[in-house]
Amino acid sequence: MVNFPIPVRAVALDLDGTLLHTAPDLADAANRMLLALGRPAQPEALVMTYVGNGAARLVKRLLTGEMEAEPDAAAFEQAQALFFEHYAEVLTRRSAPYPGAMDGVKQLHAAGYKLACITNKPERFTLPLLQAMGMLPYFSLVLSGDSLPRKKPDPLPLLHMAEMFGVSPAQMVMIGDSSADVGAARAAGCAAIAVSYGYNRGQPAHMLGADAVIDSLQEAAFLLTYDQHV
Numbered sequence: 662m663v664n665f666p667i668p669v670r671a672v673a674l675d676l677d678g679t680l681l682h683t684a685p686d687l688a689d690a691a692n693r694m695l696l697a698l699g700r701p702a703q704p705e706a707l708v709m710t711y712v713g714n715g716a717a718r719l720v721k722r723l724l725t726g727e728m729e730a731e732p733d734a735a736a737f738e739q740a741q742a743l744f745f746e747h748y749a750e751v752l753t754r755r756s757a758p759y760p761g762a763m764d765g766v767k768q769l770h771a772a773g774y775k776l777a778c779i780t781n782k783p784e785r786f787t788l789p790l791l792q793a794m795g796m797l798p799y800f801s802l803v804l805s806g807d808s809l810p811r812k813k814p815d816p817l818p819l820l821h822m823a824e825m826f827g828v829s830p831a832q833m834v835m836i837g838d839s840s841a842d843v844g845a846a847r848a849a850g851c852a853a854i855a856v857s858y859g860y861n862r863g864q865p866a867h868m869l870g871a872d873a874v875i876d877s878l879q880e881a882a883f884l885l886t887y888d889q890h891v
C-alpha cells in the first residue's frame with residue numbers, strides 16, 4: 662500500500678479510455694471494416710470492451726468475438742488494412758477528452774511533473790489525435806504501441822520513460838483505465854492510479870488493484886506531491 666500523497670516526478674497517462682473517449686470512432690471504423698468484409702456490425706458498447714491492447718488485438722477480437730483468439734493470418738491482414746484505412750478517416754470525428762481530462766493534464770503540467778502519454782495505440786493515430794485535441798504540447802514524451810519492441814502490460818515503455826526523464830520508476834505513476842496499465846506499472850515498479858470511467862474490458866476499475874481509483878483526471882494532482890528527493 663502506498664501513502665498519500667504519492668511522491669513522484671513524472672506521470673504517465675494512458676490515451677484511450679483515460680484521456681480521450683475514442684470508442685465512438687473506433688466502433689465506426691470497426692463497423693466499416695466488418696461491413697466491407699460482409700460481417701455483421703457490432704455495438705459500440707462491445708467494441709469498447711475490445712480496446713486497450715492495441716489495434717491488432719482489437720481487429721482480432723472483432724474477427725473472432727474472443728479476447729485472445731488468433732484468426733486466420735490472411736483474413737487478419739486484410740481486416741487490419743481495412744481497419745487502419747477507415748480509422749484514419751474517422752479518427753477525430755467523435756473522439757473527445759473526458760470531462761476534466763484537459764484541466765487535469767494542465768494541472769499536472771503546471772505542478773511541474775514531466776508528462777508522458779503511454780498508449781498501445783499505433784503511433785500514426787496517437788500523434789494526430791493528441792494534436793487535434795490540443796493535448797500534444799503538454800507531453801514531453803509520447804510512446805505508442807509500436808514505438809518500442811514491447812507494449813503495455815510489458816514494463817518496457819515505462820522503463821524507457823524513466824530513462825528518458827532521468828527519474829527512477831519509483832518516482833513515477835501510471836494513470837490508466839485497464840489491466841494493461843496497472844500491469845505495466847506493477848512490472849516497472851511504478852505507482853498506479855485507475856480511472857473509473859474507462860474501458861477495462863467492461864470490468865469495474867476498482868478490480869484492477871490500483872493504488873487509487875479516480876473519477877476525473879482533475880483528482881490526480883491531489884493524490885500526488887512533487888518528489889524533492891535527489
Ligand SMILES: O=C(O)COP(=O)(O)O
Nearest residue numbers: 677713714715780781782
Ligand atoms: O488498444 C488501443 O489501441 C488503445 O490503448 P490505450 O488504452 O493503451 O491507449
Ligand SMILES: [Mg+2]
Nearest residue numbers: 675677678838
Ligand atoms: Mg486505455
